[in-house]
Amino acid sequence: MAAYLARRIGQSLLTVFLTLTTVFLLVRLAPGDPAAAYAPPTASSADLQRIRAQFGLDGPLITQYGIFLRDLFTGDLGTSYSFRAPAFDVVMDRMPYTITLAVSAIAVTTVIAVPLGVWMARRADTKRELGANVLTIAGQSMPDFWTGVMLLTVFAVLVPVLPASGFTSWSGLVLPTVTVAILQLALVSRLVRREMTVALAAPYTTVARSRGVSERALAWRYGLRNSAVPLLTALGTRFAALLNGVVVVEVVFGWPGVGSLVVRALATRDYPLIQATVVVTATLAILVQLIVDLAYPLLDPRVRLGKAA
């Protein structure tokens, strides 16, 4: 167990490190000068040179990388050019909003998709199941920015019952959550349906049925319990992906999360901010995956961590 944990954490650190290095190189190879984005339009080339020196952008790439690594190991992710504040703090200021949206979207998805999947498994291959299946596929097929704009228009402009953008009250969470959840429904409900169909056809289900267990209990206690591991994996992966910032939805709804922060950081060539965002989101995503893996034995006593599957 301890050895397994150590290996997993080591692998995760390596992944984060490689990701960071890639991003470091990519942003510096990209055309566009952060000094020009930072300085007033009237700045002379001497001014620009001074700003570059101030940001530590005047040395050769390898020196910059060395300084970057040194700072990284002391926990310093640099100062954001545009916010003029520590980049890590800027990202952490936005993180609660992204986490809130991710949690509520995953919660809504689970609450709708799991019962839907159970229902679909119990009514497998009927016309109504086919209809539900096609509907969820349609939800998955709509571009999220379009769904967002349409929901905005209907519920914030035509029938103004919900706020259009930003996070002023909890009701501002409704539309972004719905937009994200619509995308995830198909994936999760189909997974539940597939796993449940297998479980409901298994011999232990037949035995339980012959002993008089009700169909409802069969579905929820036998079928769903045995589908828990793949379901948790899928939800964990989706949650990790959402933590990486639902860029498009955040932009549409003016949601003050990491996703809209990234778009702004890219536009202003705010290198430290881009790097800090990647460190924080990648670390969080990997952490979620790790927690999901560690939770398997709780759900399924047959799983032993660290053993080959």
Added chain:
Amino acid sequence: MTTTALKPGRPSAVTARDLARATATRQQRGARFKLWAGAVCTALVVLPVALASLLPLPDPDGQDLSRRRLPPLSADHLLGTDQLGRDLLSRILHGGQVSLTVGVLAVAVSGLIGIVAGSAAGFFGGWADAVVSRFLEAQLALPLLMMLLLVVALFGPSVTVITVVIACAQWPEVARLTRSLVLVEREKPYVAAARVLGLRGRQVLARHVIPNVVRPAGLVVLLLLAQAVLLESALSYLGAGPQRPFATWGRIISDGQAYITTSWWLVTLPGLVIALLVVGVNLIGDGLRDRTRRRKGA
């Protein structure tokens, strides 16, 4: 003692009605419905887009400021005009050519890379597997859309770059599946037989293993096409798509967003076209998957 009376001409007590109600029949009917509905939706979008240059349409970039924001079904403009008086139908169809080209090319590239990398990882194991698996893991941890935006900012938003970027984002999906399929296939007797007959590992892989995994892997590629179209339109929406004067679906929508309260069609109609195409492709992919799964009896 009575026996079940058989209807004359039918040697079995199983009636046509029983057959129609059987699970296998219903599954088959469901799969067929999805295939047909998917084909119709896809064709409704793809055919007009492919024929856009042949159809008698106004120039997609021809502006006419006296005829701005005409509603759909106006004279000469079936879907109305946009904020600069350009014909919306023509813009959607020509924009579709860009989106579809990007989607199809990206999926072809990612399918190719994915199958090669995935089968190499699965078949040879060892360091090949280690390298490919690290990439697959990193892809799960990376903020996908952010990386795409970054690379587009780096190399400029040309059609080639966007195609490559989407392909890079998607190949791990194909590779993951191919790898798991090859891992199963590798242990089958025919592989051992081919080796005994003196074929080298690479030959066994290319001539015998890959042909057996291409079909299931191809199904995923179809579903990725739907994703590629969505990704391209999201990039365009965020301003990182192919640049003007190309009309792309994402940008038609982001340009029209400012007028949504007065001119609903500028956003609604292009979005419906994207959704129709993606639903169609997804349904075809789903239907095919249902069919293969049934054939395997799983």
